[in-house]
Amino acid sequence: MAASPDAYDRNDEMCDFFRKAFLKDGFSIQCFDLIDQRYSNFTKDDLQKYDVIVLGGGHVPTQNRFFKNIHLREKIKDFDGIIIGISAGSMNSADLVYCQPEEDGEAIDSNFQRWIEGLGLTKTNILPHYQMVKDRYLDGMRLYEDITYQDSINHPFITLVDGSYILLDHEETIYGESYLIVDGKIQMICHDNETIKVSDIY
Template structure:
């Protein structure tokens, strides 16, 4: 297998109970996501999840178990699944599938640099699936959207830094939730992302929309909002494929 990358907002492996807790579900096939994933998934895959918060062991294990249950429920065969955090130092080349998890972008970026992931991942021969923060950190230049209280108004908060260099897009994930939301009194879209798009263009995507990189070519599955120069333009459409 040559390297194939799914850059997603969410892999859609979980849903929420009324009390806010998550539980595993069958992976949705929005924009043929599960169909395409099955096409490239190796039999009896060895899967490594690379954490976004390498010290939150209980949370990391919780999500690893939910991911595995969801994947097996979705008929993706797994022989082994592990999570890469500060408890373990794995050789990524011993695995078939890498999952770059979601979470806090700057924290994950520091961990990726700590384990020298950028140098290791480019000759990884297998399937890479990135989720949310993982997709943001997979870019050449990372756009780190403020997401925690105090970051939006902090003049020292860094919005741009070096990523893994797997593709040249910057994404704003979970757009359906953040559109209209405020952080530190600022509108997440109009006061933060659109303003930042004067520096670097950004692709806002809902859960179920993703980029697929194969044979050196990048495709958008579904509809994205392209933010550039303070303006928003629709790119692609639901259930359509757009070459980027």
Template sequence: MRIIMTSSIGGSIKENGKKIPAPLLGDNNFLEKIQNEWIHNSKVMIIAASPDDYERNDMICECFTQSFPMSGLSISCMEICDNRNEKLADKIKEMDVVLLAGGHVPTQNNFFHRIGLKNRLEDFNGLLISWSAGSMNCADIVYAGPEMEGEAIDPNYTRWIQGLGITNINILPHFQSLREEWLDGFRLIEDITFEDSMGHEIIALNDGSYITIEDGVTRLFGEAYKIIDGKIEIICQNGMSIVLKE
């Protein structure tokens, strides 16, 4: 299995308040990397992040059905697995590409557990692409930082949950926009993420940055930061890459 975990995949833009298909992001050779890994007329399956939001899921699938060919990525079929059709997960090993969508991390995590995704991916030999929540849930122990109103002050909200075990890296996506965000009266990064990083390393990715795992080597592309023990430092710049693990 070849793995690409990113903050944002692109594939759509908003026009008159509606999302329309667009090519995937090209920053840091992201699209070129996917093109190099792509099989002609790939069979593609999306694993939903919001398994009961059928309207959103259909929109994502319809959008990608157009945006992937726009990006030079030919497809023979594209399906989305959600609460309507959990049995689709039985076909994962037949796919050329599996996409893990973005959304609410704990919601997606529960769905992954329900369909047994971790075990199913053990037999998958294709290309796995994840973004946002999908990338976060790739970790062995996932950092599910608060993101919805009320979660930061809920004493029962669980911030560390069992993930897919694809990597031991905790990814924090969309860092360029989260830096100024507030939640439940707290600064999302300085007051929440820094506190949660005590004893934990978190890799914060800007949109356009991504991490690959191939042949046992984990490599980071684009601007990214390491957060640990309440401190932050930049570890990679746009247009550059570093090896995180080999």
């Protein structure tokens, strides 16, 4: 599932990248289809034919609009295969998605929606790439200290460094270095090579 439905060249490139990555790790692939604007009128039954769905990365609000346009929340609801969320795809998997401002102007735009409906696969809000963006400034403000910490009042976020992930299999388990941000504070909750259940955090 693409994040930018009209970016055909980039979508083809990323699809080819992931196909090669799966093959390199020894997975057998019968088909590896890309869903963007060119193939967006699939049915719920069409989706059930796949074993794995990959929700790609990109701009969270753009991907969210595409998912709404193709009614993915309803179509993916009873999917019984494996769903892999990458970056924006993991963020849009939440029932209520937190759109962390990302592009210039978003942090100061009063019309920018930071909370939008997602796919409803989890109630956990994930913030990826922590080691890459933790010191970033956006619109003259610190992305985390001045923006995200303020948005964490009564809204916990699980922040992951690249290589860490959350596995949902009856219960949610965090693997690798991760942090909890809630009520304007941050604390490490899991080290590299460790695991912790989300239910043990909050």
